[in-house]
Amino acid sequence: MSDRNGQLERNIGFLEAMTLGGGTMIGAGIFILPGIAAEGAGPASSISFVIAGFVALLAALSLSELATGMPVAGGSYHFVNRALGGFFGSIVGWGMWTGLMFASAFYMIGFGQYLVEPIPFLDGRALIIILGLLGLALIVGVNYYGTEESSQLQNVMIGAETAIVLAYVALGLFFIDPANLDPFAPTGPSGIIATTGIVFVSFLGFEIIATVSGEVKNPSRNIPLSMILSVVLVTILYAFVMIVTTGVVQYETLGGSLVPVSDVAVVFMGSVGVVAIVAAAAIAAISSSNSSILAAARVNYAMGRDELMSDWLNVTHERFGTPHRAIVATGAVTTVLIAAGLNIKSIVALLAEVASFSFLVSYSLVHVALVVFRRADPEDYDPSFTIPDVLYPAVPVLGIVLSVVVISQMAPIIILLGMGVVGVGVGWYVVYVRDHAIDRGLIDDAIFPTGDAYRVVVPVANPKTQRDLLRLAAATARAHADEKTPELVAVNVIQRAEPSPEQNIAAERLERQHHLLEATREIATEIGVSLRTVAMTGRHVDETILEAILEENADQVLLGWEGTRTRQGHVFGPNLDSVVENAPCEVCLVTLHDKTIGTTVALADLGPHSPSAARRAAEFATVDATVPTLLNVQQPAHDSESAVERGEAVLEEVAREAGLEPEEYKSEVVVADDTETAILETVNHYTTICVGLSERSDASRMIFGTIAERISQEATSNVGIVRGPPGAAETVVHPREEQLPK
Amino acid sequence: MPLTDDSTILVPIDVSVAEPPDQVILKLLRPVNIVVLGYYPVPKQTAPAHLKEDHEAEATERLANIVSTYARADHDVEDVLVFTKDRRDSLDRIAEQYDCDAVFVPGEAEAIGQILVPLRGDVNLERIISLVGDLGQASSAAVTLFHSVAEGTDPSQGEFILRGAADRLSEEGVDRDRVDWKLSEGGSPKRDIIDLVADYDLVVLGETEPSLRDRILGAVLTPILDEIEKPAIIVRDTA
Numbered sequence: 001m002s003d004r005n006g007q008l009e010r011n012i013g014f015l016e017a018m019t020l021g022g023g024t025m026i027g028a029g030i031f032i033l034p035g036i037a038a039e040g041a042g043p044a045s046s047i048s049f050v051i052a053g054f055v056a057l058l059a060a061l062s063l064s065e066l067a068t069g070m071p072v073a074g075g076s077y078h079f080v081n082r083a084l085g086g087f088f089g090s091i092v093g094w095g096m097w098t099g100l101m102f103a104s105a106f107y108m109i110g111f112g113q114y115l116v117e118p119i120p121f122l123d124g125r126a127l128i129i130i131l132g133l134l135g136l137a138l139i140v141g142v143n144y145y146g147t148e149e150s151s152q153l154q155n156v157m158i159g160a161e162t163a164i165v166l167a168y169v170a171l172g173l174f175f176i177d178p179a180n181l182d183p184f185a186p187t188g189p190s191g192i193i194a195t196t197g198i199v200f201v202s203f204l205g206f207e208i209i210a211t212v213s214g215e216v217k218n219p220s221r222n223i224p225l226s227m228i229l230s231v232v233l234v235t236i237l238y239a240f241v242m243i244v245t246t247g248v249v250q251y252e253t254l255g256g257s258l259v260p261v262s263d264v265a266v267v268f269m270g271s272v273g274v275v276a277i278v279a280a281a282a283i284a285a286i287s288s289s290n291s292s293i294l295a296a297a298r299v300n301y302a303m304g305r306d307e308l309m310s311d312w313l314n315v316t317h318e319r320f321g322t323p324h325r326a327i328v329a330t331g332a333v334t335t336v337l338i339a340a341g342l343n344i345k346s347i348v349a350l351l352a353e354v355a356s357f358s359f360l361v362s363y364s365l366v367h368v369a370l371v372v373f374r375r376a377d378p379e380d381y382d383p384s385f386t387i388p389d390v391l392y393p394a395v396p397v398l399g400i401v402l403s404v405v406v407i408s409q410m411a412p413i414i415i416l417l418g419m420g421v422v423g424v425g426v427g428w429y430v431v432y433v434r435d436h437a438i439d440r441g442l443i444d445d446a447i448f449p450t451g452d453a454y455r456v457v458v459p460v461a462n463p464k465t466q467r468d469l470l471r472l473a474a475a476t477a478r479a480h481a482d483e484k485t486p487e488l489v490a491v492n493v494i495q496r497a498e499p500s501p502e503q504n505i506a507a508e509r510l511e512r513q514h515h516l517l518e519a520t521r522e523i524a525t526e527i528g529v530s531l532r533t534v535a536m537t538g539r540h541v542d543e544t545i546l547e548a549i550l551e552e553n554a555d556q557v558l559l560g561w562e563g564t565r566t567r568q569g570h571v572f573g574p575n576l577d578s579v580v581e582n583a584p585c586e587v588c589l590v591t592l593h594d595k596t597i598g599t600t601v602a603l604a605d606l607g608p609h610s611p612s613a614a615r616r617a618a619e620f621a622t623v624d625a626t627v628p629t630l631l632n633v634q635q636p637a638h639d640s641e642s643a644v645e646r647g648e649a650v651l652e653e654v655a656r657e658a659g660l661e662p663e664e665y666k667s668e669v670v671v672a673d674d675t676e677t678a679i680l681e682t683v684n685h686y687t688t689i690c691v692g693l694s695e696r697s698d699a700s701r702m703i704f705g706t707i708a709e710r711i712s713q714e715a716t717s718n719v720g721i722v723r724g725p726p727g728a729a730e731t732v733v734h735p736r737e738e739q740l741p742k
Numbered sequence: 743m744p745l746t747d748d749s750t751i752l753v754p755i756d757v758s759v760a761e762p763p764d765q766v767i768l769k770l771l772r773p774v775n776i777v778v779l780g781y782y783p784v785p786k787q788t789a790p791a792h793l794k795e796d797h798e799a800e801a802t803e804r805l806a807n808i809v810s811t812y813a814r815a816d817h818d819v820e821d822v823l824v825f826t827k828d829r830r831d832s833l834d835r836i837a838e839q840y841d842c843d844a845v846f847v848p849g850e851a852e853a854i855g856q857i858l859v860p861l862r863g864d865v866n867l868e869r870i871i872s873l874v875g876d877l878g879q880a881s882s883a884a885v886t887l888f889h890s891v892a893e894g895t896d897p898s899q900g901e902f903i904l905r906g907a908a909d910r911l912s913e914e915g916v917d918r919d920r921v922d923w924k925l926s927e928g929g930s931p932k933r934d935i936i937d938l939v940a941d942y943d944l945v946v947l948g949e950t951e952p953s954l955r956d957r958i959l960g961a962v963l964t965p966i967l968d969e970i971e972k973p974a975i976i977v978r979d980t981a
Contacts, residue, residue: 006782006798008790009826009835073789146785148827214789215827294787301792316796321758322787502835507791 008504010217015155017216017226020291021209023158025234027288029202029352030165031261031281032110034245036349039255040195044185046242048195053235055196055406056203058399059363060231061387062370063210064224069373069383070537071219072507074302075211075295076362081306083369083376086433091425092362093303096207097296098421099358101330103201104292105337106351108132111285113258113348114278125342128258132338139290140331143297146320157283164280168265168273169240175268176247186251193409198349200356200406202238205288206231207359211295211302214507220384258348293330300326305514308433350417353410357418360403367396367403382539453487454480457554457585459545460490460520465560467523468592472620472720473558474529475597476588479619480555488531489552490520493544495537510535542578549583556586563591563712563719580693580723586612587723588690594718597623598687601668603679603707604630604654609692611657612724617690618660620720629666630655631682633675643671676707680714688718748817749873750775751975752842754833755808757801757823758782763811767846767973770854770944773880774873775818777840780805781829790825798823837978844873844946849973851943854881858942860888860935861907866948870977871907874946875914885911886922888938893928900925936969945974 012020037045066079074081077096081089112128112135185192206227209216216222241261245254248264257263261281265273301323303309317324341347371393373381387395407415456473460466470488477486494509517533524531534552538544549557557579561572572580572589580587602617604610617628632647647669655665672678683689691708712719751771755761757780782801784790801823809821820840826832837845859874861867878885887907891900904923912918926934939945 006794006801006823006825007832008794009824009828009832011790011827011831073791143787146787148783148786212789214791217831297787298789301789305791305795314792316788316793321783321785321793321797323792327787502831504790507789508794511791511795 005508008214008507010215010219010502010504012212012216012222014217014222014226017209017222018230019155019158020212021205021226022230022234023154023161024205024208024288024291025203025230026158026162026165026237027202027205027284027291028107028110028281029199029288030238030241031114031259031277031284032106032348033199033202033352034242034264035254035257035260036352037195037199037242038246038251038260040187040198041191042183042186042251043181043243043246044187044192045195045199045246045251046239047185048192048199049202049238049242050235051192051196051402051406052200052203053231053238055200055360055363055399055402056206057228057231057235058395058402059366060206060227061391061395062363062367062399063207064227064385065383065387066366066370066373067210067213067223067227067383068220068385069381070506071213071216071223072302072504072510073212073214073298074305075207075213075299076366077299078302078306079373080362080365080369081308083372084365086306086308087426087429088365089303089306090308090429090433091422092365093299093308094425094428095358095362095421096299097330098333098424099204099355099362100292100296100299101333102337102351102355102358103204104136104289104296104330104334105132105341106201106348106355107285107289107292108136108334108338109341109348109351111135111282111289114262114281114285117259117262129338129341132341133335135286136289136331136334136338139286139293140327143290143293143327144317144320144322144324146317146322154287157287161280161283161287164276165237165241168261168269168277169237169244171268172244172248172264173240176244178247180247180250181243190409193406194411197356197360197406197410197414198353199238200360201352203231203234204355204359205234205291207362208291208295211298214504217502224385293327293334296330297323297326300330305510307514307518308428310432350414353414354417354421357407357410357414358421360407361418361422364400364403367399370396454484455487455489455552455554455556457489457491457545457549457552457557458520459548459557459559459579460492460516462560463516463519465592466490466516466520468595468597469558469560469590470520470523470529470531471527471623472588472590472597473556474524474527475623476556476558476616476619477529479615479622486529488524488529489534489548489554490517490524490531491534491536491545491548492516493536493538493541493548495539495541506537509537541575545575545579546582549579549585554583554585556588557583558588558590561589561591561721563593583723584726586725588616589721591712591719591721593716594687596687597621597718599624599626599629599685600688600690601629601631601683601686602654602690603683603692603711604632604651605692606650606653607692609722609724610654611659613690613692613720613722614654614658614660614665616720616722617688618658618664620688620690627664627666628660629668629686630660631668631670631679633670633672633678633682635673635675636671644669647671676710679707680710683711684716686717688720689715690720690722693721693723748774749843749869749876750777750818750841751844751846751873752777752779752833752837752840753812753846754779754781754829754848755805756781756783757804757808758797760804763808764848766851766853767848768811770877770881771812771846772814773817773876776812776820777836777842778805778809778812778819778821779829779832779836780808780821780823781832782823782825783829784825784827786827790827794825801825842978843869844975844977847974847976850971851973854883854943856942857883857885857944857946858888858935858938859885859907859946860890860931860948861903862889862931862948866977866979867903867907868910870946870948871910872914873975873977875911875916877946878911878914878916878920882920883943884920884922885916886924886942887911888924888926888935890926890929890931890934897925897927900927939970939972943972945970945972946977947974948977949979 077093080092109132112131262274262277265277304314456477458473492513600617600621602614621628630651634643634647637643812819824832889900908921
């Protein structure tokens, strides 16, 4: 039949990704920053751009690997959130959002400066700010109403803008006065590094590619290629622009200019050059600011998807389909930032530097996330682009070190503001995220340890059965409430596979997973048990579940099983066998036939897992407040008396091992010639049956056990197949065969 | 897999708005297998996954309603729901995935009485003819084959193509007296077709190779389609 699940098209091709990323980078920074950069480092500011480009390249490498491993919306935020959990996710999410706001404000003030300066009778800060605000209003308005993917127009605009910049560089090279380039580095190394901090903002365009990676066609090729290529090309271009700019006009003269590039262009291109540069600068500012607002909305959406941001903010407009609230919120804060320019003289450098700070912090965490992913090596992490072995761990380590170095050279006020942004993320985590987030990173526990808990891992996949599974798991966990806090961990695994490079399957599955896990949280609240949810992705479901069990240090795993035996060499099914066999904790496979749990019975023989089965029966009985029954079936001995006695002895032994007091269970001993039939008949009187797996053979291959198998196949009640803790099989004193009378 | 060896046509439908199915088209497409592509246009500002979260249920319902009106016993009707920023990307992908012979382009028509079929030499000829044959069997529409030869070339070459195509159509079960042809010499074939279309209710034309410029700038849609308002069927060039 047809596939009614909505598919997600990947619409951004290589060229669009390049214009999106490269366009944003060539964009505003190149026109606004040269003056500030020349003031800060003289002609050596080209080195500042190269260093910034290098730092960006390192981040682009790490991001490429992460983005091809998880090609969904959200960029750095998403990767950090998955690797490091909601605490750092919140820091990076807010850092990116505010960083994009600062950048956007920076672009729009630059826009105002370029429009105002060339017209002699127009002057003054107020006008620049007003134009900047008008430009912003236009962008916010357009984005509120929504636009179609008009890549053609975008390509032409970015193309024209790039052509003008290239012409500027090509012509300008002939007008360089070598005298201007001496001294080359008037402020020395620290000046160069300090300037790097300001100009780093120019490079945030490649992050925008990562933010929309859910929409990039053929992501495994196009994401790394467009990110790395755009960073490299733009770095080279920037270095040349700085050499031309400081070479044509003395850097001290440049420093005071708000429109450095047009001041230089007028020298060798005349008024035509000025017009061209002003036009290019205006286009650049608008397109960069536009991309920033788009990216900000994506980050918001991604945070909302992971329950790190309120749904209210992320509602899409009924008619336009745009995330209008997020866009307006971004625009509102950006407006305040632009308006701040009225009072703050060096607003441009300030905005640029705070945005740089935010992204340097984010990229440092991205590098950490990469290392965490590589070290934890979760099954779901299978990026198609990997940093070559010779460069790992050099890339992330160097990336973190350089980010710290660049940040360390920033002015105290910038560091203060930047830490304020980080503080917003931390505060948000404390007041909102901690109670909402679904995703749990690999190191969240390290920061906020959850204490000693009896933890039952419940893999969930089927919305129909998860409620009952959780009820049983809760009953089990609560049975240990005396010693440990009962805690459930719902795990859902997305199996990874992308059928077409032009379709975004990853995001579809992610959405389904989040719905499923959200439902489990609701059920848990209803039952009144503490539950955490873990979202995972993996190539093999069984291996990923095992990984979750290990990570969670689980005491028990409770799995749903359809109850049908598959033929192709599996015992329980391809996703279950390895879990049943290898889980380092108790295992319970539950097949649900009946809606009520009701009366429970455990088959108590001398199999290795009988005591565990008896415990489960006792625990499950608490669901409907019944008393569990331990059942033993014996073949008639010469006198029936001794058969019953023998059976009762076995029951007592099992109960003792299970830790059940005599008043906590009922005994039933049945004597029959055909023990299997007798068992099957008897157990069906109870609503829920617990039976242990028989034993393990030498080859450590589990043997289902004939009676357990028959019960699972023929019983009409609920069945729990129980495997005790690892090692249970070895502790058995009396193998079952010897106990049964021949 | 289609039930029959009849052609398969991809029919795109915008599921972001509620529109009653077009009865004329329903009738026309009765003799072929159909893949209904319900697309939900996503603005650039929004992640497709985001809009899907908010609108999947209503889109699914609309698509199901439309598909149920198309459902027939003797031919396949499949459906796909896609959230996309550019429906052309989805059209290409789904047409490829479902092995569609042609893509339907909606337009305005009261009834399908006259079908124009421009032919470009041998390119895609077999597929076009077999599709027109399928459509012609179930309707009484008249078919006009059109071909344009460059100025100064021997028109008999063009006549040969048209005559051959007309013969093939009659083999496909479209009566010879319903088939007419027009041969144009010189001039722009594109202009000729656009002028001619005014007198017809449907155009069936072969996909054109995108020019280099189109490939770079991304506009692969046949420029003719931008200038006509009539429904059209674009036969894919999969050779």
